[in-house]
Amino acid sequence: MKAAPEREVDRSVSQTVKAQLALRDQILSGSLRPGERISELQAVETTGASRTPVRMALVRLEEEGLLEAIPSGGFMVKAFSERDISDSIELRGTLEGLAARFAAERGVSARELEPLKECLAAIDELLRQVPISVDAFSSYVTLNARFHALLTELSRSPPLIRQIDRASALPFASPSGFVMAQSALPEAQQILIIGQEHHRVVIDAIENREGARAEAVMREHARLAVRNLRLALRNRTHLDLLPALARISSAATE
Amino acid sequence: MKAAPEREVDRSVSQTVKAQLALRDQILSGSLRPGERISELQAVETTGASRTPVRMALVRLEEEGLLEAIPSGGFMVKAFSERDISDSIELRGTLEGLAARFAAERGVSARELEPLKECLAAIDELLRQVPISVDAFSSYVTLNARFHALLTELSRSPPLIRQIDRASALPFASPSGFVMAQSALPEAQQILIIGQEHHRVVIDAIENREGARAEAVMREHARLAVRNLRLALRNRTHLDLLPALARISSAATE
DNA sequence: TGAATACCTGATGTATACAGTAACTGGGAC
DNA sequence: GTCCCAGTTACTGTATACATCAGGTATTCA
Numbered sequence: 001m002k003a004a005p006e007r008e009v010d011r012s013v014s015q016t017v018k019a020q021l022a023l024r025d026q027i028l029s030g031s032l033r034p035g036e037r038i039s040e041l042q043a044v045e046t047t048g049a050s051r052t053p054v055r056m057a058l059v060r061l062e063e064e065g066l067l068e069a070i071p072s073g074g075f076m077v078k079a080f081s082e083r084d085i086s087d088s089i090e091l092r093g094t095l096e097g098l099a100a101r102f103a104a105e106r107g108v109s110a111r112e113l114e115p116l117k118e119c120l121a122a123i124d125e126l127l128r129q130v131p132i133s134v135d136a137f138s139s140y141v142t143l144n145a146r147f148h149a150l151l152t153e154l155s156r157s158p159p160l161i162r163q164i165d166r167a168s169a170l171p172f173a174s175p176s177g178f179v180m181a182q183s184a185l186p187e188a189q190q191i192l193i194i195g196q197e198h199h200r201v202v203i204d205a206i207e208n209r210e211g212a213r214a215e216a217v218m219r220e221h222a223r224l225a226v227r228n229l230r231l232a233l234r235n236r237t238h239l240d241l242l243p244a245l246a247r248i249s250s251a252a253t254e
Numbered sequence: 255m256k257a258a259p260e261r262e263v264d265r266s267v268s269q270t271v272k273a274q275l276a277l278r279d280q281i282l283s284g285s286l287r288p289g290e291r292i293s294e295l296q297a298v299e300t301t302g303a304s305r306t307p308v309r310m311a312l313v314r315l316e317e318e319g320l321l322e323a324i325p326s327g328g329f330m331v332k333a334f335s336e337r338d339i340s341d342s343i344e345l346r347g348t349l350e351g352l353a354a355r356f357a358a359e360r361g362v363s364a365r366e367l368e369p370l371k372e373c374l375a376a377i378d379e380l381l382r383q384v385p386i387s388v389d390a391f392s393s394y395v396t397l398n399a400r401f402h403a404l405l406t407e408l409s410r411s412p413p414l415i416r417q418i419d420r421a422s423a424l425p426f427a428s429p430s431g432f433v434m435a436q437s438a439l440p441e442a443q444q445i446l447i448i449g450q451e452h453h454r455v456v457i458d459a460i461e462n463r464e465g466a467r468a469e470a471v472m473r474e475h476a477r478l479a480v481r482n483l484r485l486a487l488r489n490r491t492h493l494d495l496l497p498a499l500a501r502i503s504s505a506a507t508e
Numbered sequence: 509t510g511a512a513t514a515c516c517t518g519a520t521g522t523a524t525a526c527a528g529t530a531a532c533t534g535g536g537a538c
Numbered sequence: 539g540t541c542c543c544a545g546t547t548a549c550t551g552t553a554t555a556c557a558t559c560a561g562g563t564a565t566t567c568a
Binding site: 291293294295305309326327328 | 548549550551
Binding site: 014015049050056072 | 553554
Protein backbone atom coordinates (compact mmCIF):
# COMPACT_ATOMS: atom_id res chain seq x y z
CA MET A 1 0.00 0.00 0.00
CA LYS A 2 2.05 2.87 -1.26
CA ALA A 3 1.46 6.38 -0.10
CA ALA A 4 1.38 9.59 -2.11
CA PRO A 5 -0.57 8.36 -5.11
CA GLU A 6 -0.84 11.95 -6.33
CA ARG A 7 2.72 13.18 -6.45
CA GLU A 8 3.96 9.81 -7.61
CA VAL A 9 3.03 10.82 -11.13
CA ASP A 10 6.55 12.04 -11.64
CA ARG A 11 7.89 8.53 -11.39
CA SER A 12 5.16 6.07 -12.19
CA VAL A 13 4.00 7.68 -15.42
CA SER A 14 6.40 7.33 -18.29
CA GLN A 15 8.14 10.32 -19.76
CA THR A 16 6.41 9.63 -23.05
CA VAL A 17 2.95 10.00 -21.54
CA LYS A 18 4.03 13.08 -19.62
CA ALA A 19 5.31 14.69 -22.80
CA GLN A 20 2.16 13.70 -24.67
CA LEU A 21 -0.11 15.26 -22.06
CA ALA A 22 2.00 18.40 -21.83
CA LEU A 23 2.11 18.89 -25.58
CA ARG A 24 -1.60 18.22 -25.95
CA ASP A 25 -2.28 20.85 -23.31
CA GLN A 26 -0.08 23.30 -25.15
CA ILE A 27 -1.90 22.67 -28.40
CA LEU A 28 -5.40 22.88 -26.93
CA SER A 29 -4.60 25.88 -24.78
CA GLY A 30 -3.36 27.67 -27.84
CA SER A 31 0.27 28.04 -26.85
CA LEU A 32 1.15 26.33 -30.10
CA ARG A 33 -0.69 27.78 -33.03
CA PRO A 34 -2.03 25.88 -36.06
CA GLY A 35 0.41 25.68 -38.93
CA GLU A 36 3.28 26.32 -36.58
CA ARG A 37 6.15 23.90 -36.75
CA ILE A 38 6.82 22.14 -33.46
CA SER A 39 10.47 22.23 -32.57
CA GLU A 40 11.61 19.12 -30.80
CA LEU A 41 14.22 20.96 -28.82
CA GLN A 42 11.68 23.52 -27.70
CA ALA A 43 9.33 20.72 -26.70
CA VAL A 44 12.17 19.13 -24.75
CA GLU A 45 12.54 22.35 -22.75
CA THR A 46 8.86 22.86 -22.04
CA THR A 47 8.04 19.25 -21.20
CA GLY A 48 11.18 18.35 -19.30
CA ALA A 49 11.42 15.02 -21.07
CA SER A 50 14.24 14.03 -23.37
CA ARG A 51 14.13 13.99 -27.16
CA THR A 52 13.25 10.31 -27.47
CA PRO A 53 10.01 10.40 -25.46
CA VAL A 54 9.16 13.75 -27.06
CA ARG A 55 9.44 12.23 -30.53
CA MET A 56 7.33 9.33 -29.34
CA ALA A 57 4.68 11.72 -28.06
CA LEU A 58 4.72 13.64 -31.34
CA VAL A 59 4.08 10.47 -33.32
CA ARG A 60 1.17 9.57 -31.04
CA LEU A 61 -0.32 13.05 -31.30
CA GLU A 62 -0.08 12.82 -35.06
CA GLU A 63 -1.99 9.55 -35.03
CA GLU A 64 -4.45 11.19 -32.67
CA GLY A 65 -5.09 13.84 -35.30
CA LEU A 66 -3.80 16.91 -33.52
CA LEU A 67 -0.57 17.12 -35.48
CA GLU A 68 0.33 16.84 -39.13
CA ALA A 69 3.61 15.50 -40.48
CA ILE A 70 5.67 17.93 -42.52
CA PRO A 71 7.03 16.29 -45.70
CA SER A 72 10.52 17.56 -45.09
CA GLY A 73 10.41 16.28 -41.53
CA GLY A 74 8.94 17.21 -38.20
CA PHE A 75 5.38 18.05 -37.25
CA MET A 76 3.05 21.03 -37.24
CA VAL A 77 -0.18 21.74 -35.40
CA LYS A 78 -3.12 20.84 -37.57
CA ALA A 79 -5.64 23.53 -38.45
CA PHE A 80 -9.35 22.76 -38.32
CA SER A 81 -12.15 24.50 -40.15
CA GLU A 82 -15.66 24.61 -38.73
CA ARG A 83 -16.66 22.13 -41.41
CA ASP A 84 -13.88 19.75 -40.36
CA ILE A 85 -15.22 19.78 -36.84
CA SER A 86 -18.86 19.29 -37.74
CA ASP A 87 -17.86 16.45 -40.05
CA SER A 88 -15.88 14.87 -37.22
CA ILE A 89 -18.94 15.07 -34.99
CA GLU A 90 -21.18 13.58 -37.66
CA LEU A 91 -18.59 10.85 -38.08
CA ARG A 92 -18.64 10.04 -34.39
CA GLY A 93 -22.43 10.04 -34.45
CA THR A 94 -22.40 7.57 -37.32
CA LEU A 95 -20.07 5.24 -35.44
CA GLU A 96 -22.09 5.52 -32.24
CA GLY A 97 -25.17 4.80 -34.31
CA LEU A 98 -23.52 1.63 -35.55
CA ALA A 99 -22.66 0.68 -31.97
CA ALA A 100 -26.25 1.21 -30.87
CA ARG A 101 -27.51 -0.86 -33.78
CA PHE A 102 -25.09 -3.67 -32.97
CA ALA A 103 -26.26 -3.60 -29.37
CA ALA A 104 -29.90 -3.71 -30.41
CA GLU A 105 -29.48 -6.41 -33.03
CA ARG A 106 -27.24 -8.64 -31.00
CA GLY A 107 -29.19 -8.26 -27.83
CA VAL A 108 -28.25 -6.94 -24.43
CA SER A 109 -29.13 -8.46 -21.10
CA ALA A 110 -30.99 -6.49 -18.44
CA ARG A 111 -27.90 -6.74 -16.28
CA GLU A 112 -25.79 -5.00 -18.88
CA LEU A 113 -28.32 -2.23 -19.27
CA GLU A 114 -28.35 -1.56 -15.54
CA PRO A 115 -25.43 0.92 -15.42
CA LEU A 116 -26.84 2.76 -18.43
CA LYS A 117 -30.15 3.22 -16.65
CA GLU A 118 -28.41 4.40 -13.50
CA CYS A 119 -26.55 6.94 -15.57
CA LEU A 120 -29.80 8.03 -17.16
CA ALA A 121 -31.42 8.48 -13.77
CA ALA A 122 -28.50 10.51 -12.49
CA ILE A 123 -28.76 12.89 -15.43
CA ASP A 124 -32.53 13.14 -14.87
CA GLU A 125 -31.79 14.16 -11.32
CA LEU A 126 -29.42 16.88 -12.53
CA LEU A 127 -31.88 18.30 -15.00
CA ARG A 128 -34.63 18.54 -12.40
CA GLN A 129 -33.23 21.78 -11.02
CA VAL A 130 -34.09 24.92 -12.94
CA PRO A 131 -32.04 26.84 -13.85
CA ILE A 132 -29.15 24.44 -14.10
CA SER A 133 -26.12 25.47 -12.08
CA VAL A 134 -22.60 25.55 -13.44
CA ASP A 135 -21.72 22.65 -11.15
CA ALA A 136 -24.56 20.68 -12.65
CA PHE A 137 -23.21 21.38 -16.11
CA SER A 138 -19.88 20.03 -15.03
CA SER A 139 -21.49 16.90 -13.59
CA TYR A 140 -23.48 16.54 -16.78
CA VAL A 141 -20.29 16.43 -18.82
CA THR A 142 -18.95 13.60 -16.66
CA LEU A 143 -22.16 11.59 -16.70
CA ASN A 144 -22.67 12.15 -20.41
CA ALA A 145 -19.18 10.89 -21.17
CA ARG A 146 -19.89 7.86 -19.01
CA PHE A 147 -23.18 7.17 -20.79
CA HIS A 148 -21.55 7.31 -24.20
CA ALA A 149 -18.71 5.08 -23.09
CA LEU A 150 -21.12 2.49 -21.67
CA LEU A 151 -23.24 2.59 -24.80
CA THR A 152 -20.20 2.04 -26.98
CA GLU A 153 -19.22 -0.94 -24.87
CA LEU A 154 -22.65 -2.48 -25.44
CA SER A 155 -21.72 -3.13 -29.06
CA ARG A 156 -19.27 -5.72 -27.76
CA SER A 157 -17.18 -5.05 -30.85
CA PRO A 158 -13.54 -4.28 -30.04
CA PRO A 159 -12.75 -2.84 -33.49
CA LEU A 160 -15.73 -0.51 -33.31
CA ILE A 161 -14.98 0.54 -29.74
CA ARG A 162 -11.46 1.30 -30.80
CA GLN A 163 -12.56 3.46 -33.70
CA ILE A 164 -15.09 5.35 -31.62
CA ASP A 165 -12.41 6.07 -29.06
CA ARG A 166 -10.16 7.49 -31.74
CA ALA A 167 -13.00 9.51 -33.23
CA SER A 168 -13.73 10.96 -29.80
CA ALA A 169 -10.09 11.72 -29.10
CA LEU A 170 -10.36 15.04 -30.84
CA PRO A 171 -11.76 17.20 -28.06
CA PHE A 172 -14.12 19.07 -30.36
CA ALA A 173 -15.59 15.82 -31.61
CA SER A 174 -16.10 14.23 -28.20
CA PRO A 175 -19.64 13.71 -26.91
CA SER A 176 -19.73 16.70 -24.60
CA GLY A 177 -17.15 18.85 -26.27
CA PHE A 178 -19.24 21.98 -26.41
CA VAL A 179 -21.56 21.57 -23.50
CA MET A 180 -19.50 23.75 -21.21
CA ALA A 181 -18.87 26.32 -23.91
CA GLN A 182 -22.54 27.22 -24.01
CA SER A 183 -23.47 26.70 -20.38
CA ALA A 184 -24.35 30.36 -20.00
CA LEU A 185 -26.74 30.46 -22.94
CA PRO A 186 -30.50 30.17 -22.48
CA GLU A 187 -30.75 27.50 -25.18
CA ALA A 188 -28.43 25.30 -23.16
CA GLN A 189 -31.08 23.81 -20.91
CA GLN A 190 -33.34 22.86 -23.77
CA ILE A 191 -30.51 21.17 -25.59
CA LEU A 192 -29.59 19.16 -22.51
CA ILE A 193 -33.20 18.07 -22.08
CA ILE A 194 -33.42 17.01 -25.72
CA GLY A 195 -30.14 15.16 -25.43
CA GLN A 196 -31.42 13.28 -22.41
CA GLU A 197 -34.54 12.32 -24.36
CA HIS A 198 -32.23 10.82 -27.01
CA HIS A 199 -30.47 8.84 -24.29
CA ARG A 200 -33.83 7.53 -23.10
CA VAL A 201 -34.94 6.58 -26.60
CA VAL A 202 -31.76 4.76 -27.53
CA ILE A 203 -32.00 2.59 -24.43
CA ASP A 204 -35.63 1.83 -25.18
CA ALA A 205 -34.74 0.95 -28.77
CA ILE A 206 -31.94 -1.36 -27.66
CA GLU A 207 -34.20 -3.07 -25.14
CA ASN A 208 -36.77 -3.72 -27.86
CA ARG A 209 -34.09 -4.74 -30.34
CA GLU A 210 -35.03 -1.97 -32.73
CA GLY A 211 -31.71 -1.57 -34.52
CA ALA A 212 -32.68 1.04 -37.07
CA ARG A 213 -34.31 3.24 -34.44
CA ALA A 214 -31.33 3.00 -32.11
CA GLU A 215 -28.98 3.92 -34.94
CA ALA A 216 -31.07 6.85 -36.14
CA VAL A 217 -31.44 8.40 -32.72
CA MET A 218 -27.71 8.27 -32.03
CA ARG A 219 -27.02 10.01 -35.31
CA GLU A 220 -29.50 12.71 -34.48
CA HIS A 221 -27.99 12.93 -31.02
CA ALA A 222 -24.62 13.84 -32.49
CA ARG A 223 -26.22 16.61 -34.51
CA LEU A 224 -27.06 18.21 -31.19
CA ALA A 225 -23.32 18.59 -30.69
CA VAL A 226 -23.06 20.27 -34.08
CA ARG A 227 -25.70 22.71 -32.90
CA ASN A 228 -23.70 23.32 -29.75
CA LEU A 229 -20.66 24.00 -31.90
CA ARG A 230 -22.53 26.58 -33.98
CA LEU A 231 -23.89 28.23 -30.85
CA ALA A 232 -20.46 28.40 -29.28
CA LEU A 233 -18.93 29.91 -32.40
CA ARG A 234 -21.69 32.49 -32.78
CA ASN A 235 -21.34 33.52 -29.13
CA ARG A 236 -17.63 33.85 -28.96
CA THR A 237 -17.79 35.21 -25.45
CA HIS A 238 -17.22 31.87 -23.84
CA LEU A 239 -14.52 30.62 -26.11
CA ASP A 240 -12.06 30.90 -23.26
CA LEU A 241 -13.35 27.53 -22.18
CA LEU A 242 -11.84 25.99 -25.29
CA PRO A 243 -9.13 28.38 -26.43
CA ALA A 244 -8.14 26.33 -29.43
CA LEU A 245 -11.53 27.10 -30.93
CA ALA A 246 -10.83 30.79 -31.04
CA ARG A 247 -8.67 30.17 -34.05
CA ILE A 248 -11.29 28.45 -36.15
CA SER A 249 -11.95 30.56 -39.15
CA SER A 250 -15.66 30.67 -39.83
CA ALA A 251 -14.75 31.80 -43.30
CA ALA A 252 -13.27 28.42 -43.98
CA THR A 253 -16.67 26.80 -43.57
CA GLU A 254 -17.29 26.57 -47.27
CA MET B 255 17.89 13.55 -63.10
CA LYS B 256 19.06 10.81 -60.86
CA ALA B 257 19.36 7.28 -62.09
CA ALA B 258 18.48 4.04 -60.34
CA PRO B 259 15.11 4.96 -58.87
CA GLU B 260 14.58 1.35 -57.88
CA ARG B 261 17.58 0.47 -55.81
CA GLU B 262 17.69 3.92 -54.30
CA VAL B 263 15.11 2.73 -51.78
CA ASP B 264 17.93 1.89 -49.43
CA ARG B 265 18.81 5.54 -49.07
CA SER B 266 15.80 7.64 -49.95
CA VAL B 267 13.32 5.84 -47.72
CA SER B 268 13.80 6.40 -44.04
CA GLN B 269 14.82 3.56 -41.78
CA THR B 270 11.55 3.97 -39.91
CA VAL B 271 9.46 3.27 -43.01
CA LYS B 272 11.69 0.39 -43.98
CA ALA B 273 11.28 -1.17 -40.55
CA GLN B 274 7.54 -0.58 -40.63
CA LEU B 275 7.14 -2.31 -43.98
CA ALA B 276 9.37 -5.20 -42.98
CA LEU B 277 7.55 -5.77 -39.70
CA ARG B 278 4.15 -5.52 -41.34
CA ASP B 279 5.22 -8.13 -43.84
CA GLN B 280 6.39 -10.38 -41.06
CA ILE B 281 3.07 -10.04 -39.26
CA LEU B 282 0.91 -10.60 -42.32
CA SER B 283 3.02 -13.43 -43.65
CA GLY B 284 2.67 -15.16 -40.33
CA SER B 285 6.31 -15.11 -39.26
CA LEU B 286 5.18 -13.41 -36.09
CA ARG B 287 2.27 -15.15 -34.48
CA PRO B 288 -0.68 -13.50 -32.68
CA GLY B 289 -0.14 -13.10 -28.97
CA GLU B 290 3.59 -13.35 -29.43
CA ARG B 291 5.67 -10.61 -27.88
CA ILE B 292 7.76 -8.73 -30.40
CA SER B 293 11.32 -8.40 -29.26
CA GLU B 294 12.88 -5.12 -30.28
CA LEU B 295 16.33 -6.64 -30.53
CA GLN B 296 15.04 -9.42 -32.72
CA ALA B 297 13.29 -6.86 -34.92
CA VAL B 298 16.54 -4.93 -35.14
CA GLU B 299 18.23 -8.02 -36.54
CA THR B 300 15.53 -8.91 -39.06
CA THR B 301 14.91 -5.37 -40.33
CA GLY B 302 18.47 -4.10 -40.33
CA ALA B 303 17.40 -0.80 -38.80
CA SER B 304 18.47 0.41 -35.39
CA ARG B 305 16.38 0.33 -32.24
CA THR B 306 15.09 3.88 -32.54
CA PRO B 307 13.42 3.49 -35.95
CA VAL B 308 12.21 0.03 -34.94
CA ARG B 309 10.47 1.50 -31.88
CA MET B 310 8.98 4.18 -34.10
CA ALA B 311 7.67 1.55 -36.49
CA LEU B 312 6.20 -0.45 -33.60
CA VAL B 313 4.28 2.58 -32.36
CA ARG B 314 2.91 3.24 -35.84
CA LEU B 315 1.89 -0.39 -36.28
CA GLU B 316 0.11 -0.26 -32.96
CA GLU B 317 -1.87 2.78 -34.09
CA GLU B 318 -2.54 0.95 -37.31
CA GLY B 319 -4.17 -1.83 -35.32
CA LEU B 320 -1.82 -4.69 -36.08
CA LEU B 321 -0.08 -4.58 -32.72
CA GLU B 322 -1.26 -4.31 -29.15
CA ALA B 323 0.66 -2.66 -26.33
CA ILE B 324 1.58 -4.89 -23.42
CA PRO B 325 0.89 -3.17 -20.08
CA SER B 326 4.29 -4.03 -18.70
CA GLY B 327 5.94 -2.70 -21.85
CA GLY B 328 6.54 -3.72 -25.40
CA PHE B 329 4.11 -4.92 -28.06
CA MET B 330 2.49 -8.13 -29.18
CA VAL B 331 0.79 -9.15 -32.41
CA LYS B 332 -2.93 -8.64 -32.13
CA ALA B 333 -5.23 -11.60 -32.59
CA PHE B 334 -8.39 -11.25 -34.64
CA SER B 335 -11.50 -13.35 -34.50
CA GLU B 336 -13.73 -13.80 -37.52
CA ARG B 337 -16.23 -11.53 -35.85
CA ASP B 338 -13.61 -8.83 -35.38
CA ILE B 339 -12.90 -8.89 -39.09
CA SER B 340 -16.51 -8.84 -40.21
CA ASP B 341 -17.17 -5.98 -37.81
CA SER B 342 -14.20 -4.09 -39.25
CA ILE B 343 -15.60 -4.56 -42.73
CA GLU B 344 -19.05 -3.41 -41.64
CA LEU B 345 -17.37 -0.43 -40.03
CA ARG B 346 -15.59 0.48 -43.23
CA GLY B 347 -18.83 0.08 -45.15
CA THR B 348 -20.57 2.43 -42.76
CA LEU B 349 -17.88 5.06 -43.22
CA GLU B 350 -17.90 4.67 -47.00
CA GLY B 351 -21.66 4.99 -46.84
CA LEU B 352 -21.25 8.28 -45.03
CA ALA B 353 -18.76 9.42 -47.66
CA ALA B 354 -21.18 8.53 -50.45
CA ARG B 355 -23.98 10.37 -48.67
CA PHE B 356 -21.81 13.45 -48.21
CA ALA B 357 -20.94 13.36 -51.89
CA ALA B 358 -24.59 13.04 -52.89
CA GLU B 359 -25.88 15.68 -50.51
CA ARG B 360 -23.17 18.20 -51.16
CA GLY B 361 -23.15 17.71 -54.88
CA VAL B 362 -20.43 16.61 -57.22
CA SER B 363 -19.60 18.13 -60.59
CA ALA B 364 -19.58 16.06 -63.78
CA ARG B 365 -15.88 16.72 -64.01
CA GLU B 366 -15.25 15.13 -60.63
CA LEU B 367 -17.30 12.07 -61.55
CA GLU B 368 -15.31 11.52 -64.73
CA PRO B 369 -12.49 9.40 -63.23
CA LEU B 370 -15.05 7.31 -61.32
CA LYS B 371 -16.88 6.53 -64.54
CA GLU B 372 -13.67 5.66 -66.31
CA CYS B 373 -12.87 3.27 -63.51
CA LEU B 374 -16.35 1.78 -63.80
CA ALA B 375 -15.91 1.28 -67.55
CA ALA B 376 -12.54 -0.38 -67.05
CA ILE B 377 -14.02 -2.88 -64.62
CA ASP B 378 -16.90 -3.51 -67.02
CA GLU B 379 -14.32 -4.35 -69.66
CA LEU B 380 -12.65 -6.82 -67.30
CA LEU B 381 -15.88 -8.57 -66.41
CA ARG B 382 -16.83 -9.03 -70.05
CA GLN B 383 -14.58 -12.07 -70.39
CA VAL B 384 -15.96 -15.34 -69.11
CA PRO B 385 -14.50 -17.05 -67.24
CA ILE B 386 -12.43 -14.36 -65.58
CA SER B 387 -8.69 -14.99 -65.69
CA VAL B 388 -6.41 -14.73 -62.69
CA ASP B 389 -4.78 -11.69 -64.27
CA ALA B 390 -8.19 -10.09 -64.53
CA PHE B 391 -8.75 -10.74 -60.85
CA SER B 392 -5.53 -8.99 -60.09
CA SER B 393 -6.48 -6.02 -62.26
CA TYR B 394 -9.86 -5.97 -60.57
CA VAL B 395 -8.22 -5.58 -57.17
CA THR B 396 -6.27 -2.56 -58.41
CA LEU B 397 -9.22 -0.91 -60.11
CA ASN B 398 -11.53 -1.63 -57.20
CA ALA B 399 -9.11 -0.03 -54.76
CA ARG B 400 -8.91 2.98 -57.06
CA PHE B 401 -12.68 3.24 -57.29
CA HIS B 402 -13.06 3.18 -53.52
CA ALA B 403 -10.32 5.75 -53.07
CA LEU B 404 -11.90 8.10 -55.60
CA LEU B 405 -15.32 7.67 -54.03
CA THR B 406 -13.93 8.48 -50.62
CA GLU B 407 -12.33 11.62 -52.01
CA LEU B 408 -15.71 12.76 -53.34
CA SER B 409 -16.87 13.40 -49.80
CA ARG B 410 -14.40 16.27 -49.70
CA SER B 411 -14.15 15.74 -45.96
CA PRO B 412 -10.57 15.40 -44.73
CA PRO B 413 -11.54 13.96 -41.33
CA LEU B 414 -13.72 11.32 -42.96
CA ILE B 415 -11.12 10.47 -45.60
CA ARG B 416 -8.60 10.05 -42.84
CA GLN B 417 -10.80 7.70 -40.87
CA ILE B 418 -11.66 5.60 -43.90
CA ASP B 419 -7.98 5.26 -44.67
CA ARG B 420 -7.33 4.00 -41.18
CA ALA B 421 -10.29 1.65 -41.31
CA SER B 422 -8.95 0.24 -44.59
CA ALA B 423 -5.41 -0.09 -43.27
CA LEU B 424 -6.18 -3.49 -41.82
CA PRO B 425 -5.68 -5.69 -44.86
CA PHE B 426 -8.70 -7.89 -44.07
CA ALA B 427 -10.94 -4.84 -43.85
CA SER B 428 -9.78 -3.21 -47.07
CA PRO B 429 -12.17 -3.05 -50.03
CA SER B 430 -10.72 -5.96 -51.95
CA GLY B 431 -9.15 -7.87 -49.11
CA PHE B 432 -10.67 -11.21 -49.99
CA VAL B 433 -11.17 -10.96 -53.70
CA MET B 434 -8.01 -12.83 -54.51
CA ALA B 435 -8.59 -15.40 -51.81
CA GLN B 436 -11.65 -16.71 -53.60
CA SER B 437 -10.60 -16.20 -57.19
CA ALA B 438 -10.79 -19.91 -57.85
CA LEU B 439 -14.32 -20.34 -56.57
CA PRO B 440 -17.28 -20.46 -58.93
CA GLU B 441 -19.20 -17.90 -56.83
CA ALA B 442 -16.43 -15.41 -57.42
CA GLN B 443 -17.66 -14.15 -60.77
CA GLN B 444 -21.15 -13.53 -59.52
CA ILE B 445 -19.89 -11.60 -56.55
CA LEU B 446 -17.73 -9.41 -58.78
CA ILE B 447 -20.68 -8.69 -61.05
CA ILE B 448 -22.87 -7.78 -58.09
CA GLY B 449 -20.13 -5.56 -56.69
CA GLN B 450 -19.86 -3.75 -59.99
CA GLU B 451 -23.62 -3.21 -59.95
CA HIS B 452 -23.20 -1.56 -56.56
CA HIS B 453 -20.52 0.69 -58.03
CA ARG B 454 -22.88 1.67 -60.81
CA VAL B 455 -25.75 2.38 -58.44
CA VAL B 456 -23.73 4.51 -56.05
CA ILE B 457 -22.56 6.75 -58.88
CA ASP B 458 -26.12 7.06 -60.15
CA ALA B 459 -27.31 7.93 -56.66
CA ILE B 460 -24.62 10.57 -56.21
CA GLU B 461 -25.44 12.10 -59.59
CA ASN B 462 -29.09 12.37 -58.63
CA ARG B 463 -28.22 13.60 -55.15
CA GLU B 464 -29.95 10.66 -53.51
CA GLY B 465 -28.03 10.59 -50.24
CA ALA B 466 -29.89 7.79 -48.49
CA ARG B 467 -29.65 5.52 -51.53
CA ALA B 468 -25.95 6.17 -51.98
CA GLU B 469 -25.33 5.41 -48.31
CA ALA B 470 -27.41 2.24 -48.27
CA VAL B 471 -25.77 0.75 -51.34
CA MET B 472 -22.26 1.31 -50.01
CA ARG B 473 -23.19 -0.44 -46.80
CA GLU B 474 -24.57 -3.37 -48.73
CA HIS B 475 -21.46 -3.30 -50.88
CA ALA B 476 -19.27 -3.88 -47.85
CA ARG B 477 -21.37 -6.89 -46.87
CA LEU B 478 -20.18 -8.46 -50.09
CA ALA B 479 -16.72 -8.41 -48.57
CA VAL B 480 -18.07 -10.15 -45.49
CA ARG B 481 -19.43 -12.84 -47.79
CA ASN B 482 -16.05 -13.13 -49.42
CA LEU B 483 -14.51 -13.54 -45.98
CA ARG B 484 -16.90 -16.36 -45.10
CA LEU B 485 -16.24 -18.06 -48.42
CA ALA B 486 -12.52 -17.80 -47.98
CA LEU B 487 -12.66 -19.23 -44.47
CA ARG B 488 -14.94 -22.10 -45.50
CA ASN B 489 -12.63 -23.00 -48.39
CA ARG B 490 -9.35 -22.89 -46.61
CA THR B 491 -7.52 -24.18 -49.64
CA HIS B 492 -6.54 -20.73 -50.82
CA LEU B 493 -5.57 -19.26 -47.50
CA ASP B 494 -1.98 -19.21 -48.65
CA LEU B 495 -2.84 -15.93 -50.33
CA LEU B 496 -3.36 -14.35 -46.93
CA PRO B 497 -1.41 -16.48 -44.49
CA ALA B 498 -2.35 -14.40 -41.49
CA LEU B 499 -5.92 -15.58 -41.92
CA ALA B 500 -4.98 -19.18 -41.38
CA ARG B 501 -4.77 -18.41 -37.69
CA ILE B 502 -8.27 -17.07 -37.31
CA SER B 503 -10.15 -19.36 -35.04
CA SER B 504 -13.63 -19.91 -36.39
CA ALA B 505 -14.55 -21.02 -32.92
CA ALA B 506 -14.03 -17.48 -31.69
CA THR B 507 -16.86 -16.25 -33.88
CA GLU B 508 -19.33 -16.16 -31.05
C1' DT C 509 20.59 47.01 -57.51
C1' DG C 510 19.12 42.41 -58.08
C1' DA C 511 19.94 37.68 -58.44
C1' DA C 512 22.51 33.61 -57.73
C1' DT C 513 25.61 30.85 -55.24
C1' DA C 514 28.03 29.29 -51.37
C1' DC C 515 28.39 28.83 -46.67
C1' DC C 516 26.55 28.28 -42.25
C1' DT C 517 23.25 27.29 -38.76
C1' DG C 518 19.78 24.69 -37.01
C1' DA C 519 16.89 21.12 -37.49
C1' DT C 520 15.59 16.14 -37.80
C1' DG C 521 16.80 11.10 -38.38
C1' DT C 522 19.72 7.61 -36.53
C1' DA C 523 22.67 4.98 -33.53
C1' DT C 524 24.14 3.52 -29.18
C1' DA C 525 25.09 3.61 -24.20
C1' DC C 526 22.91 3.33 -19.65
C1' DA C 527 19.52 2.48 -15.99
C1' DG C 528 15.56 0.40 -14.09
C1' DT C 529 12.37 -3.17 -13.99
C1' DA C 530 9.91 -7.34 -14.99
C1' DA C 531 10.16 -12.11 -15.98
C1' DC C 532 12.43 -16.47 -15.60
C1' DT C 533 15.17 -19.94 -13.45
C1' DG C 534 17.41 -22.33 -9.91
C1' DG C 535 17.77 -23.63 -5.30
C1' DG C 536 16.12 -24.37 -0.82
C1' DA C 537 12.66 -25.26 2.64
C1' DC C 538 8.33 -27.10 4.12
C1' DG D 539 7.05 -33.17 -4.48
C1' DT D 540 5.61 -28.59 -4.46
C1' DC D 541 5.84 -23.92 -3.36
C1' DC D 542 8.29 -19.80 -2.42
C1' DC D 543 12.12 -16.76 -2.53
C1' DA D 544 16.23 -14.90 -4.33
C1' DG D 545 19.40 -14.15 -7.92
C1' DT D 546 20.19 -13.39 -12.55
C1' DT D 547 19.18 -12.26 -17.13
C1' DA D 548 17.30 -9.74 -20.64
C1' DC D 549 14.16 -6.63 -21.96
C1' DT D 550 12.21 -1.97 -22.39
C1' DG D 551 12.40 3.12 -21.45
C1' DT D 552 15.43 6.98 -21.52
C1' DA D 553 19.22 9.99 -22.56
C1' DT D 554 22.64 11.73 -25.50
C1' DA D 555 26.03 11.91 -29.24
C1' DC D 556 26.59 11.98 -34.28
C1' DA D 557 25.52 12.59 -39.26
C1' DT D 558 22.91 14.28 -42.77
C1' DC D 559 19.90 17.55 -44.85
C1' DA D 560 17.03 21.58 -45.48
C1' DG D 561 16.61 26.41 -45.06
C1' DG D 562 18.30 30.94 -44.45
C1' DT D 563 21.59 34.57 -44.92
C1' DA D 564 25.36 36.97 -46.59
C1' DT D 565 28.40 37.96 -50.15
C1' DT D 566 29.76 38.47 -54.75
C1' DC D 567 29.15 39.05 -59.56
C1' DA D 568 26.61 40.76 -63.46
